Amino acid sequence: MTRKLLTGNAAAAWAARLAHVDYMPVFPITPQTEIIETLATWIDDKQMTGRLVTLESEHSMISAAGAGAATGVRTFTATSSQGLLYGMEMIYTVAGWRAPFVMVNVSRGLSAPITLEPDHNDIMAARDGGFLQIHCATCQEVLDSTLMAFRLAEDERVRLPVIVNEDGFYLSFTREPVEIPDSLKAADFVGEYQTENMKFRASAPSSQAVAVLGGGPYSYFRYELHLAAKKSLSVYREIAQEFTELFGRSHDVIENYRCEDADYVLVMMGCFATKAKAAVDSLREAGWKIGLLRPRLIRPFPGEDFCELLAGKKAVAIIDQNISMGKGGVLHAELISELYGNADSPEIIASFIGGLGGRDISQEEFFEIAKVLKDAVLKGEVPPPRLLYTENELRQLKKLQAIAHVEREELNSHG
Amino acid sequence: MGETHFKRMKDLPSTHLLGTGTPMCAGCGGLQALHEIYDILGEKTVFINAAGCMTLLSVYPFTPFRGSWLYTAMAAAPASAQGVRDALDILKEKKAISEEEDLLPVVLTGDGSAYGMGLNATSGALERNLDFLYICYDNEGYGNSGQQYSGATPHAARTATSKGPLGFSGFKKDLFAIWAAHKPSYVATVIGSEPLDLARKIEKAKQLKGSRLIITLAPCPTGWGFDPKESINIGKLAVKTGIWPLKEYINGEIVHTKIPHSRLPVEDYLKTQERFDHLFKPARNEKLINEIQDSVNSYWETLTN
Numbered sequence: 042m043t044r045k046l047l048t049g050n051a052a053a054a055w056a057a058r059l060a061h062v063d064y065m066p067v068f069p070i071t072p073q074t075e076i077i078e079t080l081a082t083w084i085d086d087k088q089m090t091g092r093l094v095t096l097e098s099e100h101s102m103i104s105a106a107g108a109g110a111a112t113g114v115r116t117f118t119a120t121s122s123q124g125l126l127y128g129m130e131m132i133y134t135v136a137g138w139r140a141p142f143v144m145v146n147v148s149r150g151l152s153a154p155i156t157l158e159p160d161h162n163d164i165m166a167a168r169d170g171g172f173l174q175i176h177c178a179t180c181q182e183v184l185d186s187t188l189m190a191f192r193l194a195e196d197e198r199v200r201l202p203v204i205v206n207e208d209g210f211y212l213s214f215t216r217e218p219v220e221i222p223d224s225l226k227a228a229d230f231v232g233e234y235q236t237e238n239m240k241f242r243a244s245a246p247s248s249q250a251v252a253v254l255g256g257g258p259y260s261y262f263r264y265e266l267h268l269a270a271k272k273s274l275s276v277y278r279e280i281a282q283e284f285t286e287l288f289g290r291s292h293d294v295i296e297n298y299r300c301e302d303a304d305y306v307l308v309m310m311g312c313f314a315t316k317a318k319a320a321v322d323s324l325r326e327a328g329w330k331i332g333l334l335r336p337r338l339i340r341p342f343p344g345e346d347f348c349e350l351l352a353g354k355k356a357v358a359i360i361d362q363n364i365s366m367g368k369g370g371v372l373h374a375e376l377i378s379e380l381y382g383n384a385d386s387p388e389i390i391a392s393f394i395g396g397l398g399g400r401d402i403s404q405e406e407f408f409e410i411a412k413v414l415k416d417a418v419l420k421g422e423v424p425p426p427r428l429l430y431t432e433n434e435l436r437q438l439k440k441l442q443a444i445a446h447v448e449r450e451e452l453n454s455h456g
Numbered sequence: 457m458g459e460t461h462f463k464r465m466k467d468l469p470s471t472h473l474l475g476t477g478t479p480m481c482a483g484c485g486g487l488q489a490l491h492e493i494y495d496i497l498g499e500k501t502v503f504i505n506a507a508g509c510m511t512l513l514s515v516y517p518f519t520p521f522r523g524s525w526l527y528t529a530m531a532a533a534p535a536s537a538q539g540v541r542d543a544l545d546i547l548k549e550k551k552a553i554s555e556e557e558d559l560l561p562v563v564l565t566g567d568g569s570a571y572g573m574g575l576n577a578t579s580g581a582l583e584r585n586l587d588f589l590y591i592c593y594d595n596e597g598y599g600n601s602g603q604q605y606s607g608a609t610p611h612a613a614r615t616a617t618s619k620g621p622l623g624f625s626g627f628k629k630d631l632f633a634i635w636a637a638h639k640p641s642y643v644a645t646v647i648g649s650e651p652l653d654l655a656r657k658i659e660k661a662k663q664l665k666g667s668r669l670i671i672t673l674a675p676c677p678t679g680w681g682f683d684p685k686e687s688i689n690i691g692k693l694a695v696k697t698g699i700w701p702l703k704e705y706i707n708g709e710i711v712h713t714k715i716p717h718s719r720l721p722v723e724d725y726l727k728t729q730e731r732f733d734h735l736f737k738p739a740r741n742e743k744l745i746n747e748i749q750d751s752v753n754s755y756w757e758t759l760t761n
Contacts, residue, residue: 063546066539092546094538097580101535104528104577108504108539111526114546134529241502241524241540242557248525251514258516 042226047219049212050075052180053119053145053205055219056187058089059227060143063114065093066105071157072209073121073147099128106142107135107202111249113236115191116142121209122149122163129166135202136171137266138250139239141194142202143187144172148311149209150398158399159209161310161363164339165371171266173203173273174339178296178312180217183207185284185292186337188222191231192280199273200239201266208312210399222288230287274341294343297350299325300332304355305414306387307333307407310372313362313396320407331411336372344379351380356389356414362396369426370394389417395429402429462655469495469655475520479512483684485691486510486593486674488648490564493591493670496658499523502540502559506533506574508566509600510593524559531573534581537561537588560589560662567594570671571607571629582638582667589661590669595676596628603679607631610699611751612744614731615679621734622744631671636705641666643705644713647673649691653702653714660704673700681730693725698752712759719756722749 047055053076057065067077083089096102099120109116120128125146135142146167150160164174173193175186183205190203207213222230241247253259277294285291298318300306307317314335324331334350336343351357361370368374373392380386393410395402406429417424461467474494480487486509494501499522505511507530514525528536540561547553565574570592578590597603597615604617607629618624635643641664646654654672661668675691677684694700695716702714723745726732735741 063550064539064542066542092542094542094584096535096538097576097583100531101538101577101580104532104535105539105542108526108528108536109543110539112540112543112547113552114543130529131532134532241526241544241559242553243500243523243559244557246499246522246524248514248519248521250527251516251519251525252511252527253516 042223043221044218045221046216047180047184048075048214048216049177049180049183049207050147050214051079052184052219053187053207054079054083055221056184057117057143058083059222059224060115060117060188060191060231061228062091062117064106064109064116065091066096066102066109066116066118067093068096068099068102068120068124070099070121070124072149072213073119073124073145075213076119076145076147099124100131103128103131103135103144106144107131107138107140110135110140110142110202111138111239111241113234113240115195115234117144118142119145119147121147122151125163126151126166129170132167132170132172134250137262139200139266139269140202141200143190143194143205144202145183145187145205145207147207147209147213156398157209159211160397160399161361164204164206165363165365167204168340168371171201171270173199173201173270173341174206175203176206176310176337176339177212178314178335180212180215181219181290182292182337183212184219184221185288185290188227188231189277189280189284189292193273193277195234196273196276196280197235197237198276199269201269201273206311211312226287230284270341274338274343277338292337294336294338295346295350296335296337298333298335300334300350303330303332305329305331305411306351306354306357307331307410308357308359308372308376309333309335309362310339311362313402316402316404317360317407320404320411323404324408324411329411342375342379347376347379348383348386351387352383352385354387355418356391357387358391358393358410358414360393360395360402360410364394364397373426388421389414389423391417391424392426393429394426460656460659462652462659465652468651471495473499473522478520479515480509481676481678481684483677483687484509484674485648485676485687486566486595486672488687489593489646489654489672489674490591492648492651492654493658494521496655497560497562497589497662500559501562502526503562503564504528504533504537504540506530506563506565506569507600508569509595510564510566511600530569531577533563533565533569533574534577534586534588534590537563538581538584538586541587563588563590565590565592566599567592567596567608568598568606570594571631575634578635579638582635582640585640585666587665588667590667592631592669592671593674594671595674595679597679599676599679603676612732612735612748614734623731623734632703632705635669636710638667639708640669641706642668644669645671645673645701645703647691647695647700647702649688650695650702650714657704657713660706679731681733682728686728690725690728693720693728696720697722697725698756699725701755719752722752
């Protein structure tokens, strides 16, 4: 075991290296590219084996990854944002093949307007496709989760592709101290890919992903996929337990930060949750009984865990770093559907949207969110959903527009 | 490369490998070609299919193939072939499987995928000199959805989306030339109604390494409008009129394998199909018929220069 300063991207590459991946179909996209550059360099330097092939699009990349896994080799790939959406048809398709491989997604806001900075609309778009999703908040988690993801994907009770999500820039390009597991120990933990009947061989002809006629067979396969995804929650717990025993780090389904005696709870995904943690600490110092829950698994959705952890709480704020246009925060809607009908669910469940396109969420905003929760409890009324944006930001935007107008007018008057 | 095993018709395989009872239309020229191709390729293949008519060959839980099959998506077949080929190569290098377990990835798509949506993935596969075989059954339109025009539809053909008095205003894309421009190992046109020419080309393609691509014209009774029993005659006429040149690209050169000397007039072919009825009824459209004849003439005249 060595401890190094690694970016989230390097941590992801290290996990693929430690898992002895055979096959890496890739395609570059910011902010993911460092992952595939790192792997390509290691292969060129003979520090790792495996075949890396650059496809001509993410659609092709995910097709090749699915086909590689379906032929029986351990497969890893990575993408981000527009790339994930360009490959979306194949996200659904290869999950339907039950092709087990691991893909790291480096979250980045979606066009339009085009941007490089992170939010979770890209990964939320892949929510219903059949890939499992593990969301990370630190570079260490990226490495550990990616290692565990191979186990989860390839488990015979699961057999589904897994996305490990890290936030662009904040994790992808940020160096943090990361413990790199001993390579023999890691290889032992991940084990060999037991392809079973998932293969193409001359001696054992097989047909995969054939068409069906009618809703009966179609529903059969779709339900099987759903049930496997549900089942993966308990499989993940087993794998995470084993990981803790071997490496000493625990990665629960939901990270529970100071919630035990809390009246108020913030819920957030990804690395912006670490900002929320800092706010929780400050508020605790000021006498607040507040905590944070950060789901690491989004698919399967850990509904029962949430219900248990939130039972008896006064108020919850779900802070979504995504926005479903015309509806609101995705995690908010999902969590409410789980809490609905439980006698001891919190009465106040509030929605906040922030952090789109890498927009910061300041400590003051977290304090304000806590205050909104407290006021709501006093009034006994659920507050309306809020889109975080400050007067100062609006002023800055108007200022830029004004400058652009003046420039245009000056050019016109000289022209 | 050795001498051909297929010197005369009686040399063609007498046992047939592809199962019967598939839901392809009666008289499907694509299925005819596939039967002939499969007899030569054999079962050590994995067919990688894109959305199209032939997706319905394998409907759960049945398949007419003795070998393997993977359905992908309309734009994805060559990329999936890349994944299968790479995985088999990796397994061989690791000695996880023996050479005997190896398979030839065979991409099977219609013209809708080959000429359009899948062209990007094909170009990528050719850049990487993917070791695979591509078979495009070209029925000159989006057949499985009811014959709308595609990049493969010939000029003036009536389709479900070109029903006007002049038919399709565009021109058939030269996919052979686009493929050949990538300098792959082999490109050929074939047709099921010329089984000896087809067999020799598939035999040749099978022996080569790298990217090998075949376009078979697929006379389509339902899409083109003719009695299924005419399928082979129409295929033969496509060759005799010079409308469907049989050729191959190998080692940087294009060779025509069956040159129709004293070509029949194109109208002998056009008249057999309802999709060209408007060229003859209610009045003969001399201008459009001549245009089609001229383009065929100019193709063959450029060759002899």
